[in-house]
Amino acid sequence: MTQVSMTVNGKPVSGDVEGRTLLSSFLRDHLSLTGTHVGCDTAQCGACVVHVDGEAVKSCNMLALEADGSEVGTIEGQANSDGSLNTIQQAFQDHHGLQCGFCTPGMVMSAAALLKENPRPTEAEVRKYLEGNLCRCTGYHNIVKAIMAASGQNVSSIAAE
Amino acid sequence: MYSFEFEKPSTIADAVTALEGEEAQALGGGQTLIPTLKQRLAAPSSLVSLNGIAEMKGVCVEDDGSLAIGGATTHATVAREAAGNYPALAALAGQIGDPAVRNRGTIGGSLANNDPAACYPAGALGSGATIITNARQISADDFFEGMFTTALDEGEIITSVRFPVPQAASYQKFLQPASRFALVGVYLARFADGVRVAVTGASEDGVFRWSEAEEALNKEFRGDALMGLRINPANMIGDLHGSKEYRAHLVGVMTKRAVEACV
Amino acid sequence: MPKDSGIGASSKRREDVRFLTGAGNYTDDINARGQAYVHFLRSDIAHGRIKNVDTSAAEGMPGVVRIFTGKDFEGVGGIPCGWEVTDRHGAPMQEPAHPILAQGKVRHVGDPIAAVVADSLEQARDAAEAIDLDIEELPAVLDMKAAAQDGATLVHDDLKNNICYDWHLGEADNDKVDEVFANAAHVTTLDLVNNRLVANPMEPRVAVAEYNRGTEEYTLYTTSQNPHVIRLLMCAFVLGLPEHKVRVVAPDVGGGFGTKIFHYAEEAFCTFAAKACNRPIKWTASRSEAFMSDAQGRDHVSTIELALDADNNFVGLRTNTYANLGAYLSTFSSSVPTWLHGTLMAGNYKTPVIQVNVKAMFTNTVPVDAYRGAGRPEATFQIERVIDKAARELGVDPIALRRQNFITEFPYDTPVALTYDTGNYHGTMDKLEAAADLAGFAARRAESEAKGKLRGLGVNCYIEACGIAPSNIVGMLGARAGLYDAATVRVNATGSISVMVGAHSHGQGHETAFPQVVADMIGIDESMVEIVHGDTSKIPFGMGTYGSRSLAVCGSAMVKATEKVIEKAKRIAAHLLEASEADIELKDGQFSIAGTDKSVAWGDVTLTAYVPHNYPLEVEPGLEETAFYDPANFTFPAGAYACEVEVDPETGKVSIEKFTAADDFGNIVNPMIVDGQVHGGIGQGIGQALLENCAYDENGQLLSASYMDYAMPRADDVPFYAVDHSSQTPCTHNPLGVKGCGEAGAIGSPPAVVNAVLDALNSGGKAVDHIDMPVSPSRVWTAMNG
Incomplete structure (x- = not known):
């Protein structure tokens, strides 16, 4: 066992982990931050996306010890300080960008990373950016729409709400 | 995963020492290695992360105009930082995996793994890059030895990769729809002394140069110069996603598109 | 004006808040104190005889609690099939045993052989690797037609052959059918494959089981669409447990799409082992494990023939299908190729003579069962593809050919056992033509051609039978369960309401939509109504969520229970207002005496029900009512879909440029939420049509065993969809007039995509009349150059 320390959602945390402990396991099992989900074992589905030092990564595809000393952001830390939904989260609710909710944490975290680097993405840019996030429920329509809305764009002309 | 020790040295020298241990294995971004470990298809005694070695990170322009990329540089960094000096290579890096994978995956890891459908081997071979290790320099033409096989010795680390910058270049990737690796990817680079065409995704033997196309394009650099050229399907990969014949056909189409993107 | 609350309003989903903040509670988020983990050692060959499973070396390994093999389950029941299909000769289907852990043989890659319970998952995996297997490999049975031949290798040695049943529906007289075809002016024949799919809800299956020695009660947390069904099957057929001692909880479930309907060996194992090991047991499937253990979908090979008269009226339809059931009968597998498929072969058309023949086959593959649409996509694909081919052969407009043959009078008795209560197929087609701007297609085609692309337009109709299902009818057809549903409306003293429903929400938004109905009926704010679901200890009973049934069946039970509540509340209100009960009206949460301004509020009445000081003596205190609802008929959502594609003639790559759906959901x-359901269904339908393919090699090895080879649709594979549901013919036999919308998109979209691709290729001078799904670039290119 090795001690790992990091800042998660602004709070310093540490724990004893094995070399093989994944960041997703550390978050879920050690810190009980179960909002980060694991949907595959080949780093494709993106349900586990978190931010490490400001960048989106697949936490099921990164060892916890690799994040030692890092700033980690998860879905649990996304809401506003008063507990209300942040702009992206609110857009997902407003535009029905989620159904079963399992892919949602990864979608929100990827969307946040996208809008940080590209504040007003086109539809094509949103779709392209989400290529590492699978959703089985929504057909992506309302996810793309929600992200564009969260970027401040008028989405009222997009077919059917 | 089987149990393993984890080490994260901060210098190349320490990494080399750590990799001398029995069954020690280097860990780049881990985007291929970690899934492999999850399937218990590898059982290293220790993983030596190369991600803490500052001297192996970053993109810089050498005196001769070539681009040097540290072995532990992520695809996202290359996509961003090589865009000015070598846009085709930056574009290639920007097409690997997905954004989250690109934030972890590294050029050294990709080249050392030499997946037959990976993008970087085509970029390196097509550019005539030099792979620089802790021990030596290996030209791309000598580096790739077949599917998942390279000239690297046990414990040898890719510390950086030097890319000569061509006059024009283009990477044309046709996606395998599930993995988003290349079903066929063609990297074409036009230098003053000739054209290089490297093909990934297509061959049972991994990345290769399409010398007939190079010859034809050296005579006349336009898409039509490839008319009549045909890759032998016999050595192509045939699988769920495309037959040998289809891949052979795609090599031609992607090469033509790469030429057209350069003119 | 769109409504802002109640029935018809696009209320935002209340469940979203927990999902958007990471506060959901999925099964894998649940951990029991002291839990052990199970790892299943699964067969890596498709077919083999088990000679020995030696666990001795593994038993003593670190952390191992206990290792189970098939021997531990001798005398324990197997996984039951919930539907007995009767074959064309009146004999019951062949029904092989389906043990929890393999006994005697392994029959598919992924068949569980042993279960290792250990303190940690990695220890369980370590020990599983130390189990010594002696398995004699046998030839794998894969090709359905070969499997049906005499002398074929048997998947189940104790069955007479590999045919589960040879079934028939519709016109039984072969001579009559032959005559219709012989006399037809034109016959179009099409061989096609409905590709095998993997449902792939994003949440893999998980089970956590506990046993309390003090109370002798079991609790199973499981990723299920129907916890009561799991409890019933597991208690009555598998483990022989008293139902009242077993609680099954399906908490937040990350998508189902059918594959979480079924009772699986792993959840029964965890329940069994929790007592045997005296520890809670947890199992979490990896995605790789899901690919070889979740029941898969579709996999039909069909020949369909359509006969037309000289005026292009459909006069006969005959179809012969081989349906793959895989190695064992999953819970509802037998019903899918028969009663959910054959009965839909009339489609939207008044074809007078229809004959459906289905041979259901055992093969050495993962079991196949219902996947979104379940049988209805297979029927729709056959019908709508053969019509499209007929239109091309005859040189007629495919929409006109469909319109000409539409059923227009309702109720309509089809030749294949259903009665469509209502519908308006011209109405949805009119909506489609407008919404899809079909008039502008020629210009769009010209634009595509200018870019060197081929553009195609594909249109099709669909009908489905939803609101599953009238218990008496399905009972006659072989169902071993009733398919009603139940709801309890519990009004609290302060007027807020908890509604316990048998439907399970795993993405469908019941927690938002169901309260809209109750709140609307009473005239109170939606936020006063809460839905409780997914826990057998909290809800009266429920058959769960599948077959687009939740609102049509469970919602009807909820309406009935709410009506009972209102009726009782009116009696209390009448007492308080000193009026006759018949004069009491309920509007906007106020009970009033008709024609007066005397009223009493909802909250005063509910408080009186629980504080009955001034109360009618003949009325029981309290305000809680339960209703069960058994539908009188199926519901029949229907619609018309249009897809426009571009094909890159150099690579064969297809891109979806435009997709329009016009549905009638009543x-x-x-x-x-309805739009979202349609979007999701279309996404899956496009996935089936262009990308997804669950394939086995000649040895029965799964080729598409992970997301590296199983192509899931991604955001950039699909466009925005235009969805219209303004053509509405309300269901005639349920109180809400609703039909169900969950499966329509997946049923209606694959033929539109394939029809569009073929239209594109033919527009480019390539006389291609069919490409099997998925219409991958490789297949398109091969078809163009073949």
Whole structure:
């Protein structure tokens, strides 16, 4: 066992982990931050996306010890300080960008990373950016729409709400 | 995963020492290695992360105009930082995996793994890059030895990769729809002394140069110069996603598109 | 004006808040104190005889609690099949045993052989690797037609052959059918494959089981669409447990799409082992494990023939299908190729003579069962593809050919056992033609051609039978369960309401839409109504969520229970207002005496029900009512879909440029949620049509065993969809007039995509009349150059 320390959602945390402990396991099992989900074992589905030092990564595809000393952001830390939904989260609710909710944490975290680097993405840019996030429920329509809305764009002309 | 020790040295020298241990294995971004470990298809005694070695990170322009990329540089960094000096290579890096994978995956890891459908081997071979290790320099033409096989010795680390910058270049990737690796990817680079065409995704033997196309394009650099050229399907990969014949056909189409993107 | 609350309003989903903040509670988020982990050692060959499973070396390994093999389950029941299909000769289907852990043989890659319980998952995996297997490999049975031949290798040695049943529906007289075809002016024949799919809800299956020695009670947390069904099957057929001692909880479930309907060996194992090991047991499937253990979908090989008269009227339809059931009968597998498929072969058309023949086959593959649409996509694909081919052969407009043959009078008795209560197929087609701007297609085609691309337009119709299902009818057809549903409306003293429903929400938004109905009926704010679901200890009973049934069946039970509540509340209100009960009206949460301004509020009445000081003596205190609802008929959502594609002639790559859906779902409670359901279904349909393919090699090895080879649709594979559901013919036999919308998209979209691709290729001078799904670039290119 090795001690790992990091800042998660602004709070310093540490724990004893094995070399093989994944960041997703550390978050879920050690810190009980179960909002980060694991949907595959080949780093494709993106349900586990978190931010490490400001960048989106697949936490099921990164060892916890690799994040030692890092700033980690998860879905649990996304809401506003008063507990209300942040702009992206609110857009997902407003535009029905989620159904079963399992892919949602990864979608929100990827969307946040996208809008940080590209504040007003086109539809094509949103779709392209989400290529590492699978959703089985929504057909992506309302996810793309929600992200564009969260970027401040008028989405009222997009077919059917 | 089987149990393993984890080490994260901060210098190349320490990494080399750590990799001398029995069954020690280097860990780049881990985007291929970690899934492999999850399937218990590898059982290293220790993983030596190369991600803490500052001297192996970053993109810089050498005196001769070539681009040097540290072995532990992520695809996202290359996509961003090589865009000015070598846009085709930056574009290639920007097409690997997905954004989250690109934030972890590294050029050294990709080249050392030499997946037959990976993008970087085509970029390196097509550019005539030099792979620089802790021990030596290996030209791309000598580096790739077949599917998942390279000239690297046990414990040898890719510390950086030097890319000569061509006059024009283009990477044309046709996606395998599930993995988003290349079903066929063609990297074409036009230098003053000739054209290089490297093909990934297509061959049972991994990345290769399409010398007939190079010859034809050296005579006349336009898409039509490839008319009549045909890759032998016999050595192509045939699988769920495309037959040998289809891949052979795609090599031609992607090469033509790469030429057209350069003119 | 769109409504802002109640029935017809696009109320935002209340469940979203927990999902958007990471506060959901999925099964894998649940950990029991002291839990052990199970790892299943699964067969890596498709077919073999088990000679020995030696666990001795593994038993003593670190952390191992206990290792189970098939021997531990001798005398324990197997996984039951919930539907007994009777074959064309009146004999019951062949029904092989389906043990929890393999006994005697392994029959598919992924068949569980042993279960290792250990303190940690990695220890369980370590020990599983130390189990010594002696398995004699046998030839794998894969090709359905070969498997049906005499002398074929048997998947189940104790069955007479590999044919589960040879079934028939519709016109039984072969001579009559032959005569129709012989006399037809034109016959179009098409061989096609409905590709095998993997449902792939994003949440893999998980089970956590506990046993309390003090109370002798079991609790199973499981990723299920129907916890009561799991409890019933597991208790009555598998483990022989008293139902009242078993609680099954399906908490937040990350998508189902059918594959979480079924009772699986792993959840029964965890329940069994929790007592045997005296520890809670947890199992979490990896995605790789899901690919070889979740029941898969579709996999039909069909020949369909359509006969037309000289005026292009459909006069006969005959179809012969081989349906793959895989190695064992999953819970509802037998019903899918028969009663959910054969009965839909009339489609939207008044074809007078229809004959459906289905041979259901055992093969050495993962079991196949219902996947979104379940049988209805297979029927729709056959019908709509053969019509499209007929239109091309005859040189007629495919929409006109469909319109000409539409059923227009309702109720309509089909030749294949259903009675469509209502519908308006011209109405949805009119909506489609407008919404899809079909008039502008020629210009769009010209634009595509200018870019060197081929553009195609594909149109099709669909009908489905939803609101599953009238218990008496399905009972006659072999169902071993009733398919009603139940709801309890519990009004609290302060007027807020908990509604315990048998439907399970795993993405469908019941927690939002169901309260809209109750709140609307009473005239109170939606936030006063809460839905409780997914826990057998909290809800009266429920058959769960599948077959687009939740609102049509469970919602009807909820309406009935709410009506009972209102009726009782009126009696209390009448007492308080000193009026006759018949004069009491309920509006906007106020009970009033008709024609007066005397009223009493909802909250005063509910408080009186629980504080009955001034109360009618003949009325029981309290305000809680339960209703069960058994539908009188199926519901019949229907619609018309249009797809436009571009094909890159050099690579064969297809891109979806435009997709339009016009559906008739009857009345609609929450349009936003309905649109979302259609979007998701279309996404899956496009996935089936272009990308997804669950393939086995000649040895029965799964080739598409992970997301590296199983192509899931991604955001950039699909466009925005235009969805219209303004053509509405309300269901005639349920109180809300609703039909169900969950499966329509997946049923209606694959033929539109394939029809569009073929239209594109033919527009480019390539006389291609069919390409099997998925219409991958490789297949398109091969078809163009073949």
